[in-house]
Amino acid sequence: MPDALLDKLRAAVGSANVLTGIELSPYVVEGRTPEAAIFPGSIEEVAAVMALASEVGRSVTPWGGGTAASVGMPTAGAGLILGLRRMSRLLDHEPGDLTATAEAGMTVDAFQTALRSRGQWLSLDPADADRATMGGVVATNAYGPRRHLYGTARDLLIGVTVVTADGSVVKGGGKVVKNVAGYDLPKLFIGSYGSLGVIVEATVKLRPLPEQEELVSVRFDRLKDAGAAVKAVAASDLIPNAVELLDGGAAAGAGLAAGATGSSTPGAALVVGFDGVREQVDWQRAELARLTGPLGGRDVRPLNAATWPRLGPAARAAFATPAAVMTLAALPTQVAEVMEQGAEMARARGLQSAWAAHAGVGVIRAAIGSDPAPKDLGAIAAVLAEWREMVHAGGGHAHLEWAPLAVKSQVPVWDDPGAAGRIMERIKAQLDPRNILNPGRFVAGI
Amino acid sequence: MSTLTDSRKLELRRELESIVGRGAVLSDPDELMVYESDGLTLFRALADFIVFPTSAQHVSAIVKLANRESIPFVARGAGTGLSGGCLPAEGGIVISLMRMSKVLEVDYENQIAVVEPGLVNLHLSWKVGPRGYYYAPDPSSQQACTIGGNIANNSGGPHTLKYGVTTNHVLGLEVVMPDGEIVWLGGKTREACGYDLAGVFVGSEGTFGIATRIVVRILKKPQAVKTVLAVFDAIDQASAAVSAIIARGLVPAAMEMIDHLTIQAVEDAFNCGYPRDADAALLIELDGLAVGMDVQAEHIVEACRESGAREVRTARSEAERQLLWKGRKSAFGAYGRVSPAYMVMDGVIPRTKLPYVLRRVNEIVAAAGLRVGNVFHAGDGNLHPNILYDPRKPGEEARVVAAGAEIMKVCADVGGSISGEHGIGLEKADFMPFIFSAADLLFMQRLKSAFNPRGLCNPGKVFPTKKSCVEVGPVAYRPHAIEEKGLAQRF
Numbered sequence: 001m002p003d004a005l006l007d008k009l010r011a012a013v014g015s016a017n018v019l020t021g022i023e024l025s026p027y028v029v030e031g032r033t034p035e036a037a038i039f040p041g042s043i044e045e046v047a048a049v050m051a052l053a054s055e056v057g058r059s060v061t062p063w064g065g066g067t068a069a070s071v072g073m074p075t076a077g078a079g080l081i082l083g084l085r086r087m088s089r090l091l092d093h094e095p096g097d098l099t100a101t102a103e104a105g106m107t108v109d110a111f112q113t114a115l116r117s118r119g120q121w122l123s124l125d126p127a128d129a130d131r132a133t134m135g136g137v138v139a140t141n142a143y144g145p146r147r148h149l150y151g152t153a154r155d156l157l158i159g160v161t162v163v164t165a166d167g168s169v170v171k172g173g174g175k176v177v178k179n180v181a182g183y184d185l186p187k188l189f190i191g192s193y194g195s196l197g198v199i200v201e202a203t204v205k206l207r208p209l210p211e212q213e214e215l216v217s218v219r220f221d222r223l224k225d226a227g228a229a230v231k232a233v234a235a236s237d238l239i240p241n242a243v244e245l246l247d248g249g250a251a252a253g254a255g256l257a258a259g260a261t262g263s264s265t266p267g268a269a270l271v272v273g274f275d276g277v278r279e280q281v282d283w284q285r286a287e288l289a290r291l292t293g294p295l296g297g298r299d300v301r302p303l304n305a306a307t308w309p310r311l312g313p314a315a316r317a318a319f320a321t322p323a324a325v326m327t328l329a330a331l332p333t334q335v336a337e338v339m340e341q342g343a344e345m346a347r348a349r350g351l352q353s354a355w356a357a358h359a360g361v362g363v364i365r366a367a368i369g370s371d372p373a374p375k376d377l378g379a380i381a382a383v384l385a386e387w388r389e390m391v392h393a394g395g396g397h398a399h400l401e402w403a404p405l406a407v408k409s410q411v412p413v414w415d416d417p418g419a420a421g422r423i424m425e426r427i428k429a430q431l432d433p434r435n436i437l438n439p440g441r442f443v444a445g446i
Numbered sequence: 447m448s449t450l451t452d453s454r455k456l457e458l459r460r461e462l463e464s465i466v467g468r469g470a471v472l473s474d475p476d477e478l479m480v481y482e483s484d485g486l487t488l489f490r491a492l493a494d495f496i497v498f499p500t501s502a503q504h505v506s507a508i509v510k511l512a513n514r515e516s517i518p519f520v521a522r523g524a525g526t527g528l529s530g531g532c533l534p535a536e537g538g539i540v541i542s543l544m545r546m547s548k549v550l551e552v553d554y555e556n557q558i559a560v561v562e563p564g565l566v567n568l569h570l571s572w573k574v575g576p577r578g579y580y581y582a583p584d585p586s587s588q589q590a591c592t593i594g595g596n597i598a599n600n601s602g603g604p605h606t607l608k609y610g611v612t613t614n615h616v617l618g619l620e621v622v623m624p625d626g627e628i629v630w631l632g633g634k635t636r637e638a639c640g641y642d643l644a645g646v647f648v649g650s651e652g653t654f655g656i657a658t659r660i661v662v663r664i665l666k667k668p669q670a671v672k673t674v675l676a677v678f679d680a681i682d683q684a685s686a687a688v689s690a691i692i693a694r695g696l697v698p699a700a701m702e703m704i705d706h707l708t709i710q711a712v713e714d715a716f717n718c719g720y721p722r723d724a725d726a727a728l729l730i731e732l733d734g735l736a737v738g739m740d741v742q743a744e745h746i747v748e749a750c751r752e753s754g755a756r757e758v759r760t761a762r763s764e765a766e767r768q769l770l771w772k773g774r775k776s777a778f779g780a781y782g783r784v785s786p787a788y789m790v791m792d793g794v795i796p797r798t799k800l801p802y803v804l805r806r807v808n809e810i811v812a813a814a815g816l817r818v819g820n821v822f823h824a825g826d827g828n829l830h831p832n833i834l835y836d837p838r839k840p841g842e843e844a845r846v847v848a849a850g851a852e853i854m855k856v857c858a859d860v861g862g863s864i865s866g867e868h869g870i871g872l873e874k875a876d877f878m879p880f881i882f883s884a885a886d887l888l889f890m891q892r893l894k895s896a897f898n899p900r901g902l903c904n905p906g907k908v909f910p911t912k913k914s915c916v917e918v919g920p921v922a923y924r925p926h927a928i929e930e931k932g933l934a935q936r937f
């Protein structure tokens with residue numbers, strides 16, 4: 001990197017906030033070391049950095065907590081890391097309005113802690129909340145089990161401030177909970193993986209903290225029966241805030257079973273969350289037992305609250321060293337079948353897999369194990385391709401959430417978006433014409 | 447005005463007929479008049495053709511023809527919009543989706559339905575109701591407005607307080623792009639691939655393309671519903687009650703405010719049981735599990751009483767509940783009892799600013815020598831001041847428009863928005879700079895260019911622009927055709 005550029009970056013954000021050389025080790029992704037990591041302290045500084053990067057055509061990777069740094073195709077060039085950690089303040093929280101605005105670098109945990117002190121919360125529960133940042137959660141569309149009732153960022157983000165590729169500051173949405181003025185820019189940035197702009201502030205809708213919340217597990221001998229129970233819950237009067245289906249391995253991964261991790265533990269667990277006033281939680285727990293009993297459900301019991309954050313990563317946690325993790329989207333009624341068939345596909349190639357789903361919304365995560373011994377890459381790639389084909393046949397989608405580079409080189413991370421991909425390319429070309437934001441990382445080569 | 451010669455018009459009419467069939471193209475000036483405006487009759491423009499496709503292939507062929515001829519085109523549903531959003535381009539083609547009104551598929555187990563854009567909003571709930579389901583977004587015009595129109599405006603309604611607006615219920619869309627290509631954005635599953643184009647499309651006011659199939663979520667009807675009416679002697683107390691309810695950690699399904707003038711009009715017209723001498727009333731609905739509902743209702747009653755409500759009562763029967771809601775949903779029609787005309791405003795403010803903004807609204811309207819009735823979604827801060835006036839009195843309409851602009855400015859200044867559910871359309875295009883910077887608008891223009899590079903699809907909307915080619919100013923109010931037929935009211 002030319003010294004002149006480095007000097008300008010140091011002048012823009014202060015030399016203590018520009019890392020180079022050995023200091024860059026935390027920002028090495030898949031073997032690629034960035035040229036520098038820059039940590040601006042204000043929107044103006046972010047804009048100055050982007051203007052400089054744009055001027056010289058350096059690629060930029062926005063960086064929050066780094067929890068999703070390895071998601072996506074490897075970016076074309078190492079470029080600059082633009083870290084948001086110095087921008088981590090709660091800017092505004094008005095409990096009476098049920099809204100709050102945070103800087104992008106604020107961790108989800110810090111945000112929730114501040115809200116909780118005033119009886120409210122953001123009904124979004126991504127994993128790694130101690131490190132995941134508000135901006136990162138928006139950029140990667142991260143979520144957890146409670147999306148069953150409360151949705152994802154697209155249901156909660158009402159305003160966003162972004163620094164564009166050329167360094168201008170753009171706001172979309174606003175600070176009110178209902179707003180149709182102008183195009184819905186918050187939707188554009190959710191799940192855009194830093195490819196359209198650097199998110200610097202986010203405004204979200206909040207909810208009052210529920211009086212009670214409880215997570216209840218029901219064990220089944222067969223996954224198929226647990227799948228039938230998911231349908232029974234969906235057709236009932238219950239209003240759960242989470243409906244999770246875990247096979248034996250994932251149940252162990254979430255700490256639900258005594259069995260050894262990685263073993264192909266038989267059986268399945270249905271884990272359902274309830275919130276509300278005490279009577280509502282009690283009634284729903286009893287109703288869940290009544291509904292699931294005839295379907296083979298047993299051992300209905302409340303779980304420790306510490307289980308919540310372990311549910312999303314449960315499939316991956318089934319293995320000490322996973323070989324790949326894939327996220328699959330299917331119709332809710334297809335979930336149990338996808339899990340069973342997918343596990344069978346892996347078995348047929350001599351691989352172990354573990355499966356966990358936000359079953360009520362049809363979002364499934366599957367992990368392939370590589371322990372005790374590393375497995376044949378060809379077999380891993382073949383299984384991933386079969387999984388993808390399986391959900392495509394049912395109208396669904398899949399993406400590779402995590403895999404080593406060697407696997408990524410054989411299996412595309414993202415689905416082919418088809419005709420919609422051309423619109424995405426045009427959007428990218430309009431909003432980042434010099435292609436400096438995370439180039440090549442996203443869908444359709446964007 | 448149209449630039450086509452009569453003979454060229456005839457040729458194009460024949461070509462359109464070859465796409466959609468005879469009897470599916472209008473070009474007679476008398477017939478075109480029906481489509482000269484939407485629910486906002488302030489703006490009028492005449493198209494050259496109204497075309498009634500029955501398939502995405504039809505829409506695509508019409509759009510391709512329009513591209514070949516460089517003719518602007520505008521999609522239209524029931525025409526109940528209130529911002530001039532589907533106002534025709536002078537000399538363009540109006541693509542009416544009213545003959546694409548089928549429910550194509552209902553998947554109860556997965557709680558989704560696939561519908562055509564011309565389907566009337568309420569008809570979907572009718573269709574799935576017998577099985578215990580409903581479609582949540584419930585604009586007051588839901589008896590007439592279409593799902594396609596709801597997509598364009600990202601429509602809301604009273605129950606969006608708890609259940610969200612249209613975009614929260616749309617999973618995917620088949621869209622005819624402004625160049626005629628048919629593309630799916632999103633689909634039936636909750637996660638799609640790449641940018642959330644379905645999310646970006648919803649609320650784009652017909653400028654990104656024309657939806658021809660829509661995948662929506664349907665919800666299970668709640669086990670129990672409870673409706674509470676709280677009556678206040680001062681509107682500030684009602685505003686305080688809204689905050690008090692939220693402060694107690696309650697999120698009702700709906701929380702609507704109705705002011706004194708509106709109560710008078712509603713009681714004159716329908717006798718719904720609102721106390722005539724009240725300064726304001728709150729209509730609050732809880733829904734969900736039967737168990738625990740009484741406890742929650744008790745919290746609501748207490749919060750209202752502590753805020754100064756003189757009376758709080760719960761609807762004892764479904765009939766009483768329906769009557770209270772009839773009063774709320776028919777309020778706009780009832781203004782006809784107290785004024786020859788009215789213009790509805792749509793602004794959003796942070797809930798905590800309600801008392802201040804309501805006072806400002808009253809001051810602004812009073813200063814203009816006019817009267818205002820307020821009936822609105824208090825729970826999410828979505829105001830609907832309805833300014834009453836007499837269009838026969840010279841200058842009155844202009845004063846209404848000026849007062850409306852001032853009210854929008856107040857909403858913007860307290861950190862709110864200039865539209866909560868009616869859209870920007872033509873009406874508020876010039877107000878966009880109240881809340882968006884030049885950089886914000888440029889960014890949005892670029893996004894539009896990705897979808898609609900030639901600008902032929904619903905031109906002149908959303909962005910500040912000169913209102914040339916459009917009749918503006920002292921146009922006497924006359925009810926729109928669908929209002930005359932009693933199919934819709936302005937709200």
